[in-house]
Amino acid sequence: MGNCNQGFKDYFCRPKDTNVRFKLTFVCFVWQIAMVILFGVFVRYDDESDAHWVQNMAQNNITSAVENEFYYRYPSFQDVHVMIFVGFGFLMTFLKRYSFGAVGFNFLIAAFGLQWALLMQGWFHSLDPLTGKIYIGIENLINADFCVAGCLIAYGAVLGKVSPVQLLVMTLFGVTLYAVEEYVILDLLHAIDNGGSMVIHVFGGYYGLAISWVLYRPNLHKSQNLQGSVYHSDTFAMIGTLFLWMFWPSFNSATTYHGDGQHRAAINTYLCLTSSVLTTVAVSSFSQKTGKLDMVHIQNSTLAGGVAMGTAAVFMISPYGALIVGFCCGILSTMGYLFISPCLEKILKIHDTCGIHNLHAMPGVVGGIVGAVTAASASESVYGKQGLIQTFDFTGKFKDRTVSAQGCYQAAGMCVAMAFGIGGGAIVGAILRFPIWGDPADENCYDDHVYWEVPEEEENQLEGVPPILEYCNYATNNPEDET
Amino acid sequence: MGNCNQGFKDYFCRPKDTNVRFKLTFVCFVWQIAMVILFGVFVRYDDESDAHWVQNMAQNNITSAVENEFYYRYPSFQDVHVMIFVGFGFLMTFLKRYSFGAVGFNFLIAAFGLQWALLMQGWFHSLDPLTGKIYIGIENLINADFCVAGCLIAYGAVLGKVSPVQLLVMTLFGVTLYAVEEYVILDLLHAIDNGGSMVIHVFGGYYGLAISWVLYRPNLHKSQNLQGSVYHSDTFAMIGTLFLWMFWPSFNSATTYHGDGQHRAAINTYLCLTSSVLTTVAVSSFSQKTGKLDMVHIQNSTLAGGVAMGTAAVFMISPYGALIVGFCCGILSTMGYLFISPCLEKILKIHDTCGIHNLHAMPGVVGGIVGAVTAASASESVYGKQGLIQTFDFTGKFKDRTVSAQGCYQAAGMCVAMAFGIGGGAIVGAILRFPIWGDPADENCYDDHVYWEVPEEEENQLEGVPPILEYCNYATNNPEDET
Amino acid sequence: MGNCNQGFKDYFCRPKDTNVRFKLTFVCFVWQIAMVILFGVFVRYDDESDAHWVQNMAQNNITSAVENEFYYRYPSFQDVHVMIFVGFGFLMTFLKRYSFGAVGFNFLIAAFGLQWALLMQGWFHSLDPLTGKIYIGIENLINADFCVAGCLIAYGAVLGKVSPVQLLVMTLFGVTLYAVEEYVILDLLHAIDNGGSMVIHVFGGYYGLAISWVLYRPNLHKSQNLQGSVYHSDTFAMIGTLFLWMFWPSFNSATTYHGDGQHRAAINTYLCLTSSVLTTVAVSSFSQKTGKLDMVHIQNSTLAGGVAMGTAAVFMISPYGALIVGFCCGILSTMGYLFISPCLEKILKIHDTCGIHNLHAMPGVVGGIVGAVTAASASESVYGKQGLIQTFDFTGKFKDRTVSAQGCYQAAGMCVAMAFGIGGGAIVGAILRFPIWGDPADENCYDDHVYWEVPEEEENQLEGVPPILEYCNYATNNPEDET
Structure with missing residues (x-):
């Protein structure tokens, strides 16, 4: 830092070391090697993806190879996969100078999270007690994508303010917590949550918000000039929005x-989403004196219906019920961007870059409540006797559960998700505060230059960065000057 | 408007009120509430998406849950869904400063249109006379997407020249007209049109052109500086083009x-599209002295084959037949951009922003003719006895219809589509002329600033807008100055 | 050229004629007409896409129309289709001023290649010797997409340095060579290569490299200013990367x-790809003193796992085996970008615009070796008796082949692919050297202005092009000045 003269060094040139060369390399290699070893010890193909299947078909009265589960889950899986990588990735590219980080780090943590999720969820759900192996098939891949979705939601809260190493640590713990809360909610409480309003969105939302709360930066205004969007970055973000919106029916019906x-879950989600769009536009326009629409609302709040329909998608909520849920969530989510997010930041000191509180946490809570109420009011006349059993999976040791009890367990499930999110996030946030993870200085937040080689000729076009900071950037990143 | 001095006020500062705050909010809320009520009264799950299905399976000799229609329509549905939201949305982002409007309003009107289409098409096609209910399943969702496609085509003609309120009105009437003409063509005339050359493209094309004709703006040249593309906006538009192109086989085979x-419809459409690409490139290059290709042609005319194969996709047109149709339509559509569009504007005073006449109307007419001729020349030797009955659905009261009669009814169908498009469009255009809808002034067309909060730093980069207009813009939109 | 004064004419104003008006029009028309004629003579619908199918169902004990192959191949086909057009197309948009060429020419040559591939592959694989016809169905469409992938890989090596006419010629020969080597490898040698590590990637990679070697331009540094990326072009390229990455499991399992x-192939590919991402990030970060990630690596090397799993995807390589392959390929591919590509250019005079040697050729070779070793070490205990026969298709005249023999044939297959690629590429490269194809001058490489109408206002923003060249450009392209 010798190049910085003492006068402004103290203020401008924070001696944050954002060079993650050794840390990132180390973490990626060690974790990938660990994955290889753990997969070697634990993971095998399940019955339907093993070459022995053709032999077992005759024994199991399967007459045709196309009865393989693959054909009835894979198209949904691919839609969910697109949501994870293109949907979440591009939705976060709205910042003017953080597109590489948005789509690139999303890619990195999803790729790592998927492997870890296969293991964690496998231990809890697919472990064969006899052989001690996890047998994976297409449904495991979908569930791993779901698990990773929770962590990517959390990324939205801290977007631009953390290093890739922090993100990997956050994902490691996030996936672990997810697998446990999922086990508690779906297996122990036997709540229904196929689209994950509670398991994914409430957990992921509060997990991210708690982390962001612990990592609060009082001087974040120093990078305010980079906190907005530019015209093309908003258009890129719409790619993410639309792929999430279109494929959400697949998400809620995939498992x-x-x-x-599956048929009903897709229809309900589809209807709920259409309704969200109209009320989002209405509130967005109404909130401005000029009546102009805000891209932030269109990019995010239009999706709230999909989140809120996660639990109840499979229930007989009826088409107009789905429309009503979407109607309310579009309003609630847009209101959140207008009124609640600023309050969260000012009062609770929670900074939420992408507004995940409005898109995931609140609509997730709504989804949980809608699910509990709809479950409690289910009846044999609406579902049919067998339909009721199948929808709520009232089999085995749960065969005597009543629908009102189910409603209570649904509500309990939501509380568990929230508790895991807030508690887990607070602890993980504390871990991420250690000054060893290479997080950016306050004035370098939302800036791809910190962790990415950015094309040179564009650097000069970067607007609003005072030359003095550029100079310090150079000094910070120039390895010869480091002590 | 007091800030504008009298001298240029009359000319530059047209007192158009583009503040749609109350109108847009009102329309969105009222219509969404109407949808909730109407869905509550009329719409229920159909047999295969109702929880009673599991009980009915045994009675209906269904042995496995994967025989549900969902599995054989849903992948096609999702492809069509991508075409509607990403395909149409991004195809229209080519304008340098109207990407938000293109992809955002496309999103809004599609989300509204889908709900209204489920109702309108339901009343005409799926209403159970005993219960008075509409029972919806996956096929209804596909048909609603199809219906909305017609309205989005019409949007292409008026892109940049209308307000979101006008678009919602246009969609309301468009969907209504569509449902009626679809009923006449498919049910009364019993024409075959699975990919909608006539029902979707001819209707949507002429509907949009008629509206554009009524809304003709003699002084549109005032916003000429925004009527072109920039490098990145053309690249964004290619996202739309490619998703439309790739998924068109799903579109034509979805229902x-x-x-x-379905198998044959996909193959025919695929072949027809490949052929369009080569002839489009050939004509586009030949039309320029320098031999340079024009992105407008590549973005649009390459798709003409898909439009033209809408009716005949399911017929035994044979692979080379499909190639020939694509061959001709690539040429015709590119020629349209070169020669017909300029004439339409000069002579008939029809301004067509996206060139829907070349991409939808004309190839749709070709598709209708090809369909009529192919139907009339069908024979038992080519189709097989049962194949002929199945392809043309010669059952029930149509079981004695001959193929030559079918050809005539196909041709009649196309005339009906065109009549509904032109007639309906003229009437709806007249409604849209009322000065209450908040449409932009001539000098503010193709400008996202009118209806969207556009990121600030970009505003200064806006090229070609004289400062005087910026000043007036400010005056117009500044609510304190309004009377 | 009269406007150029003699002084700099010799140096700057190379008299390259890049006006492809007549050539491109001629080639497109002639080839499309040839396709129509050849399809007319040879191509018919196969059994399952012919209208007679409904009649044949009863005879073939098919009880339901949804047993049609269409339903079990079409979703995979659409994923592959997206990879070909959006994946390959957008992956190549990374250059700052060659997005039109990347996505547009990719579109053109794919659309032509698909038709020619249906014919070429049809003659070798689907020709009915009795009728002399090729019967096509959904599987032919997938195989045509695969074949075209080989040619698009080759395009990556010469991106920005050739004319569209050269690309069409390259594709014509590429598809022809592909069909022959595919026949030798899959039919004669009976090697297994469903995902095409050898058939597609090794062949396509070396084909492109050999062409690039023959077309080497010693003065390419003249267009160095256009050889990099800009911020938004890198973001566009990520669209390509992600769609390739997400849908690669469909690619390797499609046939x-x-x-x-299919189930196992998808799982293996998915795992292999996740592992590639982490090691790519690790090596990319480690390779820079500042620890910053390079978008070139993230865009390309993350995909190496998919390439390398092409052959072995269907084998019982086991989940951790797939992770190990991805682990190694991520490292190898990134290392390739860092060390091998510069050497290839300096020592062997092979310039490789997109780095296809690192993304396709090398990982393809790894995939071939992995396939050979995995095949040779297969056993009945792992696959089951029937499973072994089914996986390696040990039926008909290959029913007595041992797994070790199979391993040898797999290795032989890779050598054949490489030989066809290098040999064929050298010959085709020689053909492309004729000065009649309208290729760009050294100083006009990577520039969309040569073959595309580029939006005007952007031209002035073109950075780094000295005004003198702009002037010459004008002179070159101004037809009045041509002699």
Whole structure:
């Protein structure tokens, strides 16, 4: 830092070391090697993806190879996969100078999270007690994508303010917590949550918000000039929005039981989403004196219906019920951007870059409540006797549960998700505060230059960065000057 | 407007009120509430998406839950859904400063249109006379997407020249007209049109052109500086083009009868599209002295084959037949951009922003003719006895219809589509002329600033807008100055 | 050229004629007409896409129309289709001023290549010797997409340095060579290569490299200013990367045998790709003193796992085996960008615009070796008796082949692919050297202005082009000045 003269060094040139060369390399290699070893010890193909299947078909009365589960889950899986990588990735490219970080780090943590999720969820759900192995098939891949979605939601809260190493640590713990809360909610409480309003969105939302709360930066205004969007970055973000919006019916129906379950879940989600769009536009326009629409609302609040329909998608909520949920969530989410996010920041000191509180946490809570109420009011006349059993999976040791009890367990599930999110996030946030993770200085937040080689000729076009900072950037990153 | 001195006020500062705050909010809320009520009264899940299905399976000899229609329509549905939101949305982002409007308003009107289409098409096609209810399943969702496609085509003609309120009105009437003409063509005339050359493209094309004709702006040259593209906006538009191009085989086969019907429709459309690309490139290059290709042609005319194969996709037109149709339509559509569009504007006073006449109307007419001729020349030797009955659905009261009669009814269908498009468009255009809808002034067309909060730092980069207009813009939109 | 005074004419104003008006029009028309004629003579619908199918169902014990192959291949086909057009197309948009060429020419040559591939592959694989016809169905469409992938890989090596006419010639020969080597490898040698590590990637990679070697331009540094990326072009390229990455499991499983084969191929590819991402990030970060990530690596090397799993995807390589392959390929591919590509250019005079040697050729070779070793070490205990026969298709005249023999044939297959690629590429490169194809001058490489109408206002923003060249450009392209 010798190049910085003492006068402004103290203020401008924070001696944050953002060079993650050794840390990132180390973490990536060690974790990937660990994955290889753990997969070697634990993971095998399941019955339907093993070469022995052709032999077992005759024994299991399967007459045709196309009865393989692959054909009835894979198209949904691919839609969910697109949501994870293109949907979440591009949705976060709205910042003027953080597109590489948005789409690139999203890619990195999703790729790592998927592997870890296969293991964690496998230990809890697919472990064969006899052989001690996890047998994976297409449904495991979908569930791993779901698990990673929770962590990517959390990324939205801290977008631009953390280093890739922090993100990997956050994902490691996030996936672990997810697997546990999922086990508690779906297996122990036996709540229904195929689209993950509670398990994914409430957990992921509060996990991210708690982390952001612990990592609060009082001087974040120093990078305010980079906190907005530019014209093209907003257009890129719409790619993410639309792929999330279009494929959300696949998301909510991907793991639902076959037949009418998947069919109904897709219809409900589709209707709920259409309704969100109109009320989002209405509130967005109304909130401005000029009546102009705000891209932030269109990019995010239009999706709130999909989040809120996560739990109840498979229930007989009926088409107009789905529309009503979307109606309310579009309003609630847009209101959140207008009124609640500023309050969260000012009062609770929670800075939420992408507004995940409005897009995931609140609509997730709504989804949980809608799910509990809809479950509690289910009846044999609406579902049919077998339909009721199948929808709520009242089998095995849960065969005597009543729908009102189910409603209570649904509500309990939401509380568990929230508790795991807030508690886990606070602890993980504390871990991420250690000054070893290479996080950016306050004045370098939302700036791809810190962790990415950015094309040179564009650097000069970077607007609003005072030359003095550029100079300090150079000094900070120039390795010869480091002590 | 007091800030504008009298001298240039009359000319530059047109007192158009583009503040749609109350109108847009009102329309969105009222219509969404109307949808909730109407869905509550009329719409229910159909047999295969109702929880009773599991009970009915045994009675209906269904042995496995994967026999649910969902599995054989949903992948096609998702492809069509991508075409509607990403395909149409991004195709229209080519304008340098109207990407938000293109992709955002496309999103809004599609989300509204889908709900209204489910109702309108439901009343005409899926209403159970006993219960008075509309029972919806996956096929209704596909058909709603199709219906909305017609309205989005019409949006292409008036892109940049209308307000979001006008678009919602246009969609309300467009969907209504569509449902009626679809009923006349498919049910009364019993024409075959699975990919909608006539029902979607001819109708949507002429509907949009008629509206644009009524709304003609003699002084549109005032916003000429925004009527072109920039480098990145053309690249964004290619996202739309490619998703439309790739998924068009799904579009034309989505509602075709199962088995060889869907299979053949996909192959024909695929072949037809490949052929369009080569002739479009050839004509585009030949039309320029320098031999340079024009992005407008590549973005649009390459798709003409998909439009033209809409009716005949399911027929035994044979692979080379499909190639020939694509061959001709690539040429015709590119020629349209070169020669017909300028004439339409000069002579008939029809301004067509996206060139829907070249991409939808003309190829749709070609598709209708090809369909009529192919139907009339069908024979048992080519289709097989059962194949002929299945392809043309010669069942029930149409079981004695001959193929030559079918050809005539196909041709009649196209005339009906065109009549509904032109007639309906003229009337709706007249409604849209009322000075209450908040449409932009001539000098503010193609400008996202009118209806969107555009990122600030970009505003200064806006090229070609004389400062005087910026000043007036400010005056117009500054609510304190309004009377 | 009269406007150029003699002084700099010799140096700056190379008399290259890049006006492809007549050539491109001629080639497109002639080839498309040839396709129509050849399709007319040879191509018919196959059994499952012919209208007679409904009649044949009863005879073939098919009870339901949804048993049509269409339903079990079409979703995979669409994923592959997206990879070809959006994946390859957008991956190449990374250059600052060659996005039109990347996505547009990719579109053109793919659309032509698909038709020619249906014919070429049809003659070798689907020709009915009795009728002399090629019967096409959904599997032919997938295989045509695969074949075209080989040619698009080759395009990556010469991106920005050739004319569209050269690309069409390259594709014509590329598809022809592909069909022959595919026949030798899959039919004669009976090697297994469903995802095409050898057939597609090794062939395509070396084909492109050999062409680039023959077309080497010693003065390419003249257009060095256009050889980099800009911020938004790198973001566009990530669209390509992600769609390739997400849908690669569909690519490798698209033509695999139904049931466990497709299921396992998808899982293996998915795992292999996740592992590539982490090691790519690790090596990319480690390679820079500042620890910053390079978008070139993230865009390309993350995909190496998919390439390398092409052959072995269907084998029982086991989940951790897939992770190990991805682990190694991420490292190898990134190392390639860092060390091998510069050497290739300096020592062997092979310039490789997109780095296809690192993304396709080398990982393809790894994939071939992995496939050979995995095949040779297969056993009945791992696959089951029937599973072994089904996986390696040990039927008909290959029913007595041992797994070790299979391993040898796999290795032989890779040598054949490489030989066809290098040999064929050298010959085709020689053809492309004729000065008649309208290729750009050294100083006009990577510039869309040569073959595209580029929006005007952007031209002035073109950075780094000395005004003198702009002037010459004008002179060159101004037809009045031509002699």
